[in-house]
Amino acid sequence: MRRLGSVQQKMPCVFMTDVREGPSKKRDHQQFQVLATENLNPLATESHIDCAVATEKLDGTCCYVTLHRGQPHLWARLDRKPNKQAEKRFKKHLHCHKSCKDFTWDVAEDFKVVPETWIPAHGVQHHNGQPIPDKNGHIPGWVPVENNNKQYCWHSSVVDYVTEAALVLRPNADDEDLLEIAAVPLADLLEQTLELIGTNVNGNPYGLGSKKQPVHCLVPHGSIPIRNPPPVAFQHLYSWFQESPEGRVEGIVWHCMDGTLIKVHRHHLGLRWPDGDTCLANRPVVIRIDGTVDSYSNSEQQSLFMSFFTLNGHCFNQLQDIQFEP
Structure with a gap:
């Protein structure tokens, strides 16, 4: 799977997001957090995310x-x-x-x-x-x-x-x-x-x-598939990141059939990254x-x-x- 050299538009989060006060866990000196709500982004539904290919979001x-x-x-x-x-x-x-x-x-x-x-x-x-x-x-x-x-x-x-x-x-x-x-x-x-x-x-x-x-x-990009990805629901994803060995990744990027790319990052769920050994490092x-x-x-x-x-x-x-x- 490949992506063209297009980086203009940031990938949307799979959930609707909310800006909240407090220091960011992702960016130093950023005094607010962008956190996911439990509401699915309508774009994810429109792009049939349940049929998309889930791949590992890499940190580089x-x-x-x-x-x-x-x-x-x-x-x-x-x-x-x-x-x-x-x-x-x-x-x-x-x-x-x-x-x-x-x-x-x-x-x-x-x-x-x-x-x-x-x-x-x-x-x-x-x-x-x-x-x-x-x-x-x-x-x-x-x-x-x-x-x-x-x-x-x-x-x-x-x-x-x-x-x-x-x-x-x-x-x-x-x-x-x-x-x-x-x-x-x-x-x-x-x-x-x-x-x-x-x-x-x-x-x-x-x-x-x-x-x-x-x-x-x-x-x-898109070359490391996530096998048996969790259902696209807040609690399922939260538990997967916390408890599954396969969940020790920075995030997930879904490659939808219409070409849309949709992501979720651990920070969207209020989770740390990295948090111990990573899945990729142990393969x-x-x-x-x-x-x-x-x-x-x-x-x-x-x-x-x-x-x-x-x-x-x-x-x-x-x-x-x-x-x-x-």
Whole structure:
């Protein structure tokens, strides 16, 4: 299952939500919480969520594979955000009107500069040739990941432009209980979004690698199915997150037959994340990095690929057990 490079509209929650006072469990310095009510979102009913495919919501940073200079390339998420003056005007408008409606942006003047290579995400609307910010005042988009950019060093560690491959974590085709880490041609990932997870991303809830030996990989969105998902009802989901071993996930994303994506996050239910070991971290994984030593030793960014290559065919009882030879 794949998602196009569209990140403009945030996925709606499966339940209607309510903003309540109190510090957020998800975002530092946010003095309010967005919590689910027990009322199902009408969009979920309209999209026949009971027939949707439930997949694990992953905790990392979003990436996108599309062409750059005519070749398949990994792109990192980068939102254009307003400068300080524009942000003050926007917040003042929200405070007075309780809505972003009727607020006027001057995109050319109000937003911070982004690299020339930046592109807006699919789905971002335009007016007079300029992208229109979303309700949060951001313009979602992407920048290509280059090997010499320190800001995206963990992104570049999972992609090899010499062999045109990426390190991808995915279910094994022959055993649904087994995960695999494979070197996948970038051409096979074109127009997909993926989640970068690992040692230095979002606090590493999956326990991958260490400071001395960082481990990162890409996970295609929608690729980790949730087997025997709970019924789409508040109490059933709450109990599943609390009590089921399969419920030790950040959340669920339902892929509806009409293309609609609907989510629920543990924080929507007032639950912590992470809370102990995660389901993904405890799944067995096999390393499938084919090729030859020369394939990766000649690459500028070969270190992580080479480390995985030395483990080709090795199976670990848990994803978080992956270790490289010293």
